[in-house]
Structures are given as C-alpha cells and as structure tokens.
Amino acid sequence: xxxxxxxxxxxxxxxxxxVPVKRGMTVLDALFYVRENLDPTLAFRASCRMGICGSxxxxxxxxxxxxxxxxxxxxxxxxxxxxxDNFKVIRDLVTEFEGFFAKHKKVKPYLIAEADYENPxxxxxTPKELSRYYVFSLCIKCGACASVCPASATLNGYLGPAALVxxxxxxxxxRDNGKEERLKIVSDSVGVWRCHSAMECSEVCPKQIxxxxxxxxxxxxxxx
Amino acid sequence: xxxxxxxxxxxPFGIAFMLQRITGVVLLLYLCLHLVYLxxxxxxxxxxxxxxxxxxxQFFVFDSLLILCGIFHGLNGLRIVVHELGFAHEKRxxxxxxxxxxxxxxxxxxxxxxxxxxxx
Numbered sequence: 001x002x003x004x005x006x007x008x009x010x011x012x013x014x015x016x017x018x019v020p021v022k023r024g025m026t027v028l029d030a031l032f033y034v035r036e037n038l039d040p041t042l043a044f045r046a047s048c049r050m051g052i053c054g055s056x057x058x059x060x061x062x063x064x065x066x067x068x069x070x071x072x073x074x075x076x077x078x079x080x081x082x083x084x085d086n087f088k089v090i091r092d093l094v095t096e097f098e099g100f101f102a103k104h105k106k107v108k109p110y111l112i113a114e115a116d117y118e119n120p121x122x123x124x125x126t127p128k129e130l131s132r133y134y135v136f137s138l139c140i141k142c143g144a145c146a147s148v149c150p151a152s153a154t155l156n157g158y159l160g161p162a163a164l165v166x167x168x169x170x171x172x173x174x175r176d177n178g179k180e181e182r183l184k185i186v187s188d189s190v191g192v193w194r195c196h197s198a199m200e201c202s203e204v205c206p207k208q209i210x211x212x213x214x215x216x217x218x219x220x221x222x223x224x
Numbered sequence: 225x226x227x228x229x230x231x232x233x234x235x236p237f238g239i240a241f242m243l244q245r246i247t248g249v250v251l252l253l254y255l256c257l258h259l260v261y262l263x264x265x266x267x268x269x270x271x272x273x274x275x276x277x278x279x280x281x282q283f284f285v286f287d288s289l290l291i292l293c294g295i296f297h298g299l300n301g302l303r304i305v306v307h308e309l310g311f312a313h314e315k316r317x318x319x320x321x322x323x324x325x326x327x328x329x330x331x332x333x334x335x336x337x338x339x340x341x342x343x344x
Contacts, residue, residue: 062234085229150241153229197304198241199316213313220310 001072003030005042006082008089015039021072027079028056028067031093043092051206054142058093059084064144066206084147100143103159107167107185112178123175133172136165136214138207145201145211157190161201161211164192168214171221183222192218236320244300247293254290281342284335291334296327 003017017038019030028046035042047053049068056067059082061075072079087095113123145161146152152160159167167186171179186192192215201211231242261278265271277283303323306312312319 085232148238150229154227196241197308199237199307199313200235200241202313202316203235203237210313212307213310216308216310216313219308 001030001075002078003034004078004080005031005034005092006080007042007092008083009091012089019072023073025072026068027058027060027065027070027072027081030072030079031067031081043090043094045094052140054140057084057142057144057147057206058082059147064142064147064204066142066144069206084143086147086149086152087143095143097143099156100146100160100162101141103163104141104166107159107163107170107182108178109163109166109170111170111173111176112181113175114177125174129174132174133169136169136172136209139165139169139209139211140207142206144204144206148200148204150198150200151194151196155190155194158194159186159188159191161195161215164195164218165209165211165214168218171218179221183218186218187222192222195219237316240300240303240320240323243296244304247297247300250290250293251297254293279342281339284339284342287338288331288335291338292327292331295330295334299323299326299330 001019001021003019005015005017007013007015017034019033022029028049031042031044031046035044044058044067045055046068047055049056051066051069054066057064058067059065059080060067060070061080064084067081081093083089083093083095087097087100090096139162141162143162145165149158149161151158164186167182170176171182195212195215197212197216199212202209202213205211231245261274265274300323303319306319307316
C-alpha cells in the first residue's frame with residue numbers, strides 16, 4: 001500500500017512510502033511502520049491507540065478521521081494522510097492545539113456546584129437526567145469538528161463545535177449550577193450565533209456526537 | 225484562512241452549504257440587476273424593445289438557472305431553519321435527499337411552465 005504523507009518542515013511537501021499491509025492494520029500502525037522502518041523523522045501524535053485520547057486525528061483521503069480507528073483495508077491503492085485543517089501545522093502531522101484547548105477552557109467545562117466537603121454526600125442522578133447529556137460527554141477533543149467548520153475557518157476567535165458541545169453537556173447536567181455563566185459566554189459574538197449550520201462537524205465526528213445539534217440546542221436555551 | 229475555505233468541504237452538507245452561498249449571491253445580483261432594469265424602463269417603446277430581448281427563448285437558459293437557484297436557496301433555507309430550531313438532526317440525510325428531489329422537480333416544472341409561456 002502506498003502511503004502519501006504531507007510533510008511539513010518549514011515548507012510543505014508530499015512524501016510517498018510503501019507499507020506492507022497486514023490484517024487489522026490501521027493507518028496509525030502504518031505511520032508507526034514508516035517511523036520505525038523508513039523515516040524516523042516523521043512526526044505525528046498518538047497515545048491510546050484505541051479511539052479514546054483523540055490525539056491521532058488526521059485527514060485521511062480528504063476526511064478527518066482518527067488514524068487509530070481507520071483500517072487500511074478500507075482503501076484500495078493509496079492513502080493520503082495530511083494534518084487536519086484550520087489548525088496551525090507545527091511539523092508533519094502535528095498541529096497546534098493550544099488555542100483549541102483555550103477555547104474549551106473558556107466555556108468552564110466542569111461542574112459548577114456548591115459542595116460541602118466536610119460532610120460529602122453522593123450527587124444522585126437518574127438515568128433520564130444522565131441521558132440528557134450523556135452522548136455529548138463522549139467528546140474526545142480530537143479537533144476533527146473544528147477542522148471542517150467553515151465558521152472556525154474564517155474566524156479565529158470562534159469558540160468552535162467542541163467547546164460548545166462541552167458547554168451544552170455541562171449545562172444539561174442536573175448537578176450543575178453554572179448554566180447562566182456558560183450561556184453568557186456562549187452568547188458572545190464568537191459563540192453559538194457564529195455557527196452557519198453547515199453540519200460538517202456532525203458528519204466527521206468520530207464519536208457521532210452531533211455537535212451541530214448541541215449548538216442549536218444551546219441557541220434554543222438562550223432564546224428561552 | 226479566508227472566505228475561500230468555505231468552499232473546500234466535500235460532504236453533501238458541505239456542498240449544500242457552499243451552494244447556499246453561491247445561489248444567495250446569484251439571487252442578490254439578479255435582484256440588483258432586475259431593479260436597475262425595471263427602473264430604466266421609462267417608456268413603452270423601451271419596455272417593449274427590452275422585454276422582447278429578455279423574455280425570449282434565447283434567454284430561457286438563464287431564466288431556468290434562476291429558477292433552479294431560487295428553488296434550491298428557498299428549500300435549503302427551510303431545511304436549515306428546521307435544523308437551527310434543534311429538530312431532525314438525526315434525519316438530516318433523508319431530509320437533504322428529499323430536498324434534492326424537490327429541487328429537481330420544482331426546477332423541471334418551473335422551467336416547463338416558463339418555456340410553454342414563452343410561446344413561439
């Protein structure tokens with residue numbers, strides 16, 4: 001199998017590698033093969049190798065995917081691997097995520113609640129209450145959604161789908177009391193109203209979270 | 225990152241997003257031209273000479289494309305409104321497919337009506 005990788009080291013260029021295919025082999029395995037056997041200078045991010053950490057999101061044949069969850073057998077002859085769009089490339093397939101996480105932090109992605117640490121009690125939650133936000137809690141912050149979002153592409157400050165999903169997830173949590181704070185943040189000029197409903201984020205999300213839906217539901221909360 | 229990055233997405237939804245912008249610009253330009261055209265018609269002779277040129281089978285292709293732009297932009301706008309109200313996100317693929325079918329049907333029907341109205 002031919003692996004075409006878009007390298008970046010001061011300037012961008014394509015480099016081709018021949019990789020032997022084994023059953024069950026993923027694109028991430030192929031990248032490791034290249035680094036271990038053909039070119040030790042190849043830079044890419046990976047950690048869990050099981051679709052949990054979100055580190056290995058790259059553009060594979062034009063679509064953002066997790067390299068660790070993409071089987072090589074899915075493709076016929078050639079696999080094109082590029083860094084994801086809308087992120088500054090640091091080197092090869094490694095992109096800069098500082099801004100992405102700063103936006104995530106901005107929406108206060110944690111429970112805001114009064115807790116008595118002297119006499120701690122369990123915070124109970126019914127399955128129905130859990131189901132209101134559960135799917136949105138599956139976000140692994142891989143950045144695939146932001147890489148295809150036209151609003152993120154044209155406005156650097158836009159919070160982006162991942163941060164807005166987090167805002168919605170915590171707003172819908174029955175244990176949280178920070179809804180008003182978060183709604184104020186997401187209703188800013190770079191918040192939910194910047195979404196153009198292109199729905200590309202929902203199309204590429206490796207966890208099928210439907211970030212576009214979370215954004216529209218946030219808008220609905222704001223209008224109430 | 226510029227406005228051209230709006231036109232690089234390849235999923236059906238990205239294409240619909242891209243076409244919504246393009247048809248919007250086309251309709252806006254048409255509206256401006258249409259208003260300029262109408263305000264320039266100051267006499268019956270001028271009106272008749274210009275309409276005989278534009279309301280003709282030579283111009284039918286442009287009129288037909290305008291119908292396509294209008295129908296797509298309107299129907300796709302309704303689809304976006306439904307999704308922006310937070311509804312039917314899980315059914316977005318069949319909704320988009322229905323939209324494409326309705327757009328084609330509306331275009332063919334609208335073009336047929338226009339063509340027959342033009343006469344010989």
